[in-house]
Amino acid sequence: MTSIQFFYSRDFPGNALRSNARQALEHLGMNVEIQETEASPGQAECTLPALAIDGEIVVSGVEPSVRELELLLEDRARMQEEESFCGACGMECGGMNGAEGCAGCGKNGGNPGMAGKIIGFVILLIILFTAVKILS
Structure with a gap:
């Protein structure tokens, strides 16, 4: 995980979401800073408060518990780790090769x-x- 962004507004401050996200990161030992962005409800592309991981909104309009956020963060970290390895050759590609595929095995x-x-x-x-049309 490279970035976590928290979106809120004066009408929807999301104090519980902000606090729970910080606690979940602390419990998991992840040293990721939460960037906070105030947005007006008209500006936001989703229901506030919201939480984005690496630019993708993962929580919107709800305030999950610390444990739920821990599970979400663990899943995202595991998915990111799995994506960085090529299933064919086991080498770490890191997603750097894009459409060319894996440099280690040459497969997409x-x-x-x-x-x-x-x-x-x-x-x-x-x-x-x-x-079916031809046969009937």
Whole structure:
């Protein structure tokens, strides 16, 4: 985890979320500074208060407990660690190679995103629909 950002407003100060996030980081021994940003409700792209990890909103409009935030932070740290290793060769890529894939084995990342899975499913449905039309 490289950054955690806390969004709040005067109407939605999110004191419990801010406090619980700090306690969760402390319990996990993570030395990550929480950047605080005051936003007006009209400016915010999500419900305030909100918490973002590495630029992605992970909590919005609720104030989870310390334990829930610990689990969330552990999951994010584990996911980030898994993404930094190539499943094919075991070398640490760190996500630096992007579309070229892993420098150690020359293979592409291998995990298609959700959009790729949806497109593949739609293509499969089109093929099946066409086959049914031809056969009937």
